Amino acid sequence: MKVKITTWNINSVRLRQGMVCDFLEQHQPDILALQEIKCQNEQFPAKGFEALGYKYIEIAGQKAYHGAATISKLPMERLPTSFCPLDHARHVSTRVIAGSEDFELHNFYIPAGGDVADPKINDKFQHKLDFLAVMNDYFTERFSHGDAQQVLVGDFNIAPGEHDVWSHKQLLKVISHTPMEVEILEKLRACHDFVDTARLFRDDDEKLYSWWSYRAKDVFASNRGRRLDHIWVSQALKAPAEKAGREGFEIHTDWRVKEKPSDHVPVTQILDI
DNA sequence: ATGGTAGTCGCACTA
Numbered sequence: 705m706k707v708k709i710t711t712w713n714i715n716s717v718r719l720r721q722g723m724v725c726d727f728l729e730q731h732q733p734d735i736l737a738l739q740e741i742k743c744q745n746e747q748f749p750a751k752g753f754e755a756l757g758y759k760y761i762e763i764a765g766q767k768a769y770h771g772a773a774t775i776s777k778l779p780m781e782r783l784p785t786s787f788c789p790l791d792h793a794r795h796v797s798t799r800v801i802a803g804s805e806d807f808e809l810h811n812f813y814i815p816a817g818g819d820v821a822d823p824k825i826n827d828k829f830q831h832k833l834d835f836l837a838v839m840n841d842y843f844t845e846r847f848s849h850g851d852a853q854q855v856l857v858g859d860f861n862i863a864p865g866e867h868d869v870w871s872h873k874q875l876l877k878v879i880s881h882t883p884m885e886v887e888i889l890e891k892l893r894a895c896h897d898f899v900d901t902a903r904l905f906r907d908d909d910e911k912l913y914s915w916w917s918y919r920a921k922d923v924f925a926s927n928r929g930r931r932l933d934h935i936w937v938s939q940a941l942k943a944p945a946e947k948a949g950r951e952g953f954e955i956h957t958d959w960r961v962k963e964k965p966s967d968h969v970p971v972t973q974i975l976d977i
Numbered sequence: 978a979t980g981g982t983a984g985t986c987g988c989a990c991t992a
Binding site: 715716719740742743767768769770816818828861917918919920921964966967 | 980981982983984985986990991992
């Protein structure tokens with residue numbers, strides 16, 4: 705069976721719930737992982753999504769900032785994880801039942817990390833690095849009990865590759881593309897053999913972006929984007945991702961120029977399990 | 978080199 709998974713930093717789910725419903729109707733993902741929902745659990749517009757068939761909803765909300773939620777047509781149960789050293793609402797972990805198969809889906813909103821790329825003088829950057837360290841510990845522990853089918857998605861707030869940013873040189877000192885965080889993220893990926901599905905069928909020198917700043921006048925004229933939103937799978941799910949083919953992965957760039965858009969666009973991966 | 982925008986909350990904070 706094919707399982708279609710989309711991740712989207714929505715930058716306020718209440719403000720953009722209509723836009724989310726439009727996306728769900730047009731693209732029919734089985735699962736949508738949202739970040740920056742910017743609301744408390746009881747404020748999450750669950751009813752509208754339930755009406756579209758997304759009966760399984762797991763929310764990690766808090767007042768005003770951050771927040772993540774995963775909504776699914778497939779049965780799903782919550783996994784009791786804890787990744788954020790400051791206890792922000794920044795992740796939702798679930799086990800998804802897909803026919804005779806099941807897999808873990810970890811929906812992350814990794815801290816952005818502030819402005820100054822020095823953890824000694826910038827607590828927010830230190831927090832980002834600490835969050836990544838907790839992720840590394842979790843998956844080390846998880847895999848010590850054998851390979852599970854794992855999917856990691858979300859706004860990682862890191863653009864790892866030279867061609868995941870509009871200018872490698874000009875962003876070397878800009879948080880999201882500094883060597884320190886890129887190395888730590890790459891280590892996290894490589895240590896556990898995760899596959900960055902964006903690059904399965906796309907060369908490393910092809911520019912790919914999922915985020916463009918609100919501050920640009922004409923977003924695509926300057927096209928100063930970064931690929932901050934990711935879908936990773938464990939080795940056990942590499943073949944299902946490959947089986948979906950090149951079209952199995954998509955960055956929905958057009959959603960950046962809708963009326964009142966998020967600064968991130970949805971990113972989709974199909975798994976043919 | 979700087980300031981540019983957006984969302985939430987109620988002024989400043991986060992991104």
